[in-house]
Amino acid sequence: MSNTKYIFVTGGVTSSLGKGIISSSIAKLLVARGFSVTIQKLDPYINIDPGTLNPYEHGECFVTDDGAETDLDLGHYERFSNVPTSQANNVTTGVIYQSVITKERQGEYLGETVQVIPHITDEIKYRIKLLANRGDYDFIITEIGGTVGDIESLPFIEAVRQMRWELGSNCVVVHLTLVPYLAAAGELKTKPTQHSVKTLLESGVQPDIIVCRTEKHLSEGIRNKIALFCNVSPSSVIESIDAESIYEVPVLMREENLDLEILKKTNMPFDREPDLTDWEQFLYALKHPSGEVNIGLVGKYVELKDAYKSINESFIHASTSNGVRVKVQTVHSEFLNDSNVSEKLGKLDGILVAPGFGERGIEGKIAAIKFARENMIPFFGICLGMQCAVIEFGRNVLGYQGAHSTEFDKQTPHPVIDMMEMQKKISGLGGTMRLGSYPCKLTPGSKVFQVYMQENIKERHRHRFEFNNAYMKAYTTAGMNAVGINQKDNLVEIVELQNHPWFIGVQFHPEYRSTVARPHPLFVSFVKAAKDYADR
Numbered sequence: 001m002s003n004t005k006y007i008f009v010t011g012g013v014t015s016s017l018g019k020g021i022i023s024s025s026i027a028k029l030l031v032a033r034g035f036s037v038t039i040q041k042l043d044p045y046i047n048i049d050p051g052t053l054n055p056y057e058h059g060e061c062f063v064t065d066d067g068a069e070t071d072l073d074l075g076h077y078e079r080f081s082n083v084p085t086s087q088a089n090n091v092t093t094g095v096i097y098q099s100v101i102t103k104e105r106q107g108e109y110l111g112e113t114v115q116v117i118p119h120i121t122d123e124i125k126y127r128i129k130l131l132a133n134r135g136d137y138d139f140i141i142t143e144i145g146g147t148v149g150d151i152e153s154l155p156f157i158e159a160v161r162q163m164r165w166e167l168g169s170n171c172v173v174v175h176l177t178l179v180p181y182l183a184a185a186g187e188l189k190t191k192p193t194q195h196s197v198k199t200l201l202e203s204g205v206q207p208d209i210i211v212c213r214t215e216k217h218l219s220e221g222i223r224n225k226i227a228l229f230c231n232v233s234p235s236s237v238i239e240s241i242d243a244e245s246i247y248e249v250p251v252l253m254r255e256e257n258l259d260l261e262i263l264k265k266t267n268m269p270f271d272r273e274p275d276l277t278d279w280e281q282f283l284y285a286l287k288h289p290s291g292e293v294n295i296g297l298v299g300k301y302v303e304l305k306d307a308y309k310s311i312n313e314s315f316i317h318a319s320t321s322n323g324v325r326v327k328v329q330t331v332h333s334e335f336l337n338d339s340n341v342s343e344k345l346g347k348l349d350g351i352l353v354a355p356g357f358g359e360r361g362i363e364g365k366i367a368a369i370k371f372a373r374e375n376m377i378p379f380f381g382i383c384l385g386m387q388c389a390v391i392e393f394g395r396n397v398l399g400y401q402g403a404h405s406t407e408f409d410k411q412t413p414h415p416v417i418d419m420m421e422m423q424k425k426i427s428g429l430g431g432t433m434r435l436g437s438y439p440c441k442l443t444p445g446s447k448v449f450q451v452y453m454q455e456n457i458k459e460r461h462r463h464r465f466e467f468n469n470a471y472m473k474a475y476t477t478a479g480m481n482a483v484g485i486n487q488k489d490n491l492v493e494i495v496e497l498q499n500h501p502w503f504i505g506v507q508f509h510p511e512y513r514s515t516v517a518r519p520h521p522l523f524v525s526f527v528k529a530a531k532d533y534a535d536r
């Protein structure tokens with residue numbers, strides 16, 4: 001642990017500048033130089049985790065192998081670095097306070113007055129260092145959520161100040177700010193950056209490197225000005241210009257020497273250049289597609305850019321493997337029905353029905369699935385999307401009138417999707433679903449077997465309901481096969497249609513496992529099927 005270097009990434013001026021992408025890009029560059037890296041996010045909100053937050057609040061909830069419901073930035077970390085994250089990689093104020101209060105109740109503080117400093121800050125520091133005990137990392141990157149100056153993030157910034165003091169050159173603080181362009185003045189403005197660094201200084205933290213998000217290139221004059229007013233050398237002022245794709249950012253950061261600055265400041269070797277060959281090939285393929293496919297993403301959060309983040313990113317990874325551009329068109333399930341489905345989905349080359357909770361938009365999803373099934377359009381159902389495919393097949397092929405999931409209709413005469421036994425005893429929310437990675441055995445000869453080319457797979461889950469095995473025989477006889485089974489609990493994880501070119505529903509979330517280095521085989525295969533459909 002003593003050799004581990006700590007990189008803190010803070011943000012100033014406004015939110016949404018892309019701290020997660022900068023942190024992920026740093027991770028990517030360091031991994032490409034052969035260092036072992038892990039990356040964590042500290043979130044200042046009081047929820048224990050984002051699992052109970054609705055997507056309107058913070059976008060998608062990302063799930064790790066060990067079943068943590070985390071901030072969507074962890075998805076970026078994995079997609080960029082190809083290193084899996086875990087429960088310990090996302091810590092919220094809620095987790096910190098819960099742990100301190102539990103210790104207080106157990107008498108661990110021996111009668112002391114429990115305070116923000118040192119108890120809360122010690123707990124934060126403990127959580128940051130915990131990762132170092134878990135693995136032999138050269139670097140731990142810690143992204144501090146929120147914007148400096150926020151009341152909520154103060155204890156986190158104080159913990160950074162203390163760690164910086166304790167660790168000396170084993171620690172570097174990267175501060176991301178905005179350098180806005182004022183069209184009327186025709187100028188880039190450095191004042192917000194100066195103020196944001198001053199705010200950080202009020203908390204006793206001097207950033208080592210300043211990354212400036214900007215829409216125009218920073219002149220040398222601007223760089224020098226920021227350096228002078230913010231006490232950093234000009235080489236530590238890094239330009240982060242708006243990019244067409246987030247995947248260009250590591251390359252842009254490389255050109256700006258962000259990784260080199262970090263290595264120099266932490267006294268780490270920098271003789272080896274990062275190997276970005278594969279990454280650059282991916283970027284080339286992304287920019288030079290030889291065709292286009294149109295995929296409809298049917299869900300109820302279509303107006304939210306971040307709600308289906310991992311699915312959208314998985315399509316980007318799968319597009320380059322197929323040499324095409326995937327245009328994902330979001331379709332609002334709430335406004336979809338049997339009479340308008342052909343008009344809304346008729347021109348698509350593939351239809352994906354999204355995961356979700358709650359009844360809103362369910363009938364629209366079912367209409368979309370019926371349309372895809374009857375018209376031989378490639379169909380991919382994820383989690384709730386798979387469950388809706390089972391309901392649709394029950395109602396329209398097996399003739400089970402009113403077939404439903406007991407999530408939406410407790411009295412349904414045909415509960416084809418029902419709550420898992422293990423879920424029935426649970427009353428509380430938050431971390432209580434079937435979460436994380438579970439093994440699944442594929443049926444040799446099935447379409448999914450062809451996709452994975454292996455019998456035993458592991459995928460990540462986040463659900464309470466499942467396929468009702470009482471209906472298994474009827475479904476199989478009618479042509480919907482259960483081709484992936486969790487053998488320990490006898491749960492159906494994958495269904496596919498016999499008489500359809502590509503109709504697959506999965507109870508798990510393949511999108512959480514797709515990375516640039518390893519595009520998910522199901523997405524790759526689905527895009528290929530869509531391409532074949534488009535060619536026809």
Ligand code: GLN
Pocket residue numbers: 354355356357358382383384385407462463464465466
């Ligand atoms: N609501 C469904 C369940 O709990 C599906 C969940 C999901 O799509 N992640 O089983």
